[in-house]
Amino acid sequence: MSQHLQAIYDTRVAEGLLRPDPAQREVLLLLEELREKLEDRPAKPSGFLGRFFKPVVPEGVRGLYLWGGVGRGKSMLMDLFFAHAGIARKRRVHFHAFMQEIQSGLHEARKSGVDDALKPVAEAVIRDVSLLCFDEMQVTDITDAMIVGRLFEMLFEAGVVIVTTSNRPPEDLYKDGLNRQLFLPFIDILNTKLEVHEITSLTDYRQHRLEGERTYFAPANAESRQAIDELWRDLTGGKSEELVLEVKGREVHLPRYWAGMARAEFWDLCGQPLGPADYLALVGAVKLLVLENVPRLDSSKFNEAKRFVTLIDSLYEARTRLIMSAEEEPERLYLEGAGSFEFERTASRLREMQSADWGSE
Ligand SMILES: Nc1ncnc2c1ncn2[C@@H]1O[C@H](COP(=O)(O)OP(=O)(O)O)[C@@H](O)[C@H]1O
Ligand SMILES: [Mg+2]
Known part of the structure; x- marks a missing residue:
């Protein structure tokens, strides 16, 4: 036995x-x-x-x-x-x-x-x-x-x-x-x-695991990558599987998914022609998102920036946990060009989402 x-x-x-x-x-x-x-x-x-x-x-x-x-x-x-x-x-x-x-x-x-x-x-x-x-x-x-x-x-x-x-x-x-x-x-x-x-447990252990942990990494260098690797390993036990979301007959692939958590690159989620419906499906499936390598944004990346704003809004509204690495701190991510003014709200949301009790119910 x-x-x-x-x-x-x-x-x-x-x-x-x-x-x-x-x-x-x-x-x-x-x-x-x-x-x-x-x-x-x-x-x-x-x-x-x-x-x-x-x-x-x-x-x-x-x-x-x-x-x-x-x-x-x-x-x-x-x-x-x-x-x-x-x-x-x-x-x-x-x-x-x-x-x-x-x-x-x-x-x-x-x-x-x-x-x-x-x-x-x-x-x-x-x-x-x-x-x-x-x-x-x-x-x-x-x-x-x-x-x-x-x-x-x-x-x-x-x-x-x-x-x-x-x-x-x-x-x-x-x-x-x-x-x-x-x-x-x-x-x-x-x-x-x-x-x-x-299960009547009062503790949200996912939240607990992140307590006191950094969740925003800038710049997105090898050191950030390593810290995120460690967090991800701690959260998932090193396991992941692919999750395919079907949205309006399209497929959105999340190659690294485990138990309500997903890990993706900026270009996977904001460099592809995805829209609000896709992000909505994403936050429906994911309680925690690791988003890596967000570049500095400007008018040459207008579409990517717009999608990024939509993505952050969806995550914010669903109170999804976010771990992110970026070239700059939120306030310096998008300084010039059309949309930079509106980005202030996104920057402030990115700050708020780093607070210790973000995402807890
Ligand atoms: N008793 C515990 N002590 C420490 N960590 C825990 C405990 N229970 C769960 N965890 C961790 O907390 C995280 C969330 O657990 P999970 O099983 O995914 O929760 P749920 O499926 O209920 O959302 C996982 O990383 C898990 O390993
Ligand atoms: Mg679960």
Whole structure:
């Protein structure tokens, strides 16, 4: 029997990697219980029969819907569980990325003219996994909202166990969404099939980690890069994955994304033809943005500067955390040319966003 999740957690606390938090330990108890049940599978019959053996999760194992405020450690706890779940057919995926896969699968299936396109798509998922861990479940898109109910029904029917994190309780998913009444059965499914647990921890650890840390680096030199590398490593544990945001049929790629945090270069976000809708989608997906190598701006970079202002406004309004490196301090970033006067507001916002309590709820 492998080590209890709480014991692994306690070791990290003892090593100074984590602060002890009773609300997190409480979650680990639920996850440990689940882990033990998942491991409790019938042994694979040996010999000839073994070839027909499909590993199944025991019936009636309830997954977990873990929700609560940002930075409470939901992703960290789920990752700990996932890493130690003794089950081969497991997958951890950002919910948004998963739904994108489903949507493109549906698109393909429809081309082949099947009656019920969702069926083969769900079957393909079921073939590969018995445990699905979703990070950051949220539903904002009507096309997702209209299929998740049936999709999850099929997954649960096949005995797939789901563990998911979310910033809100099931009842608040797709809140104020179009045709919401068609979405309500999904909420019922989540409530019956998953144990819903709120993590009541009072600390926003992401905020905590940044406390007293510099978040604005000028000039953007090798030293700044190194300091940001260290912060990023501390925040993500050195992990990242690509997140693709779909905006009005376009794709915005965030190559370095992890647990609500993204890292990008100025030119990735402001040197491309992106607009307010893209930045809105970005702040919808990201609680913390690392933006590197912002150059000195002037009228020769009019479009880039305009996009930068829009980006900062979006981040500001969503109270997104910003770590930034730039050629100059905010007040000296844009001194000449059309738009430099309006930039004063952006500079002041950049200052305000450096304050210690920025982004806390
Ligand atoms: N008990 C803790 N002590 C120290 N850091 C923690 C603790 N719990 C979480 N963190 C760190 O705080 C940050 C936010 O945690 P995360 O799991 O991403 O939060 P959430 O998913 O709830 O938004 C991560 O860098 C994580 O490693
Ligand atoms: Mg998270």
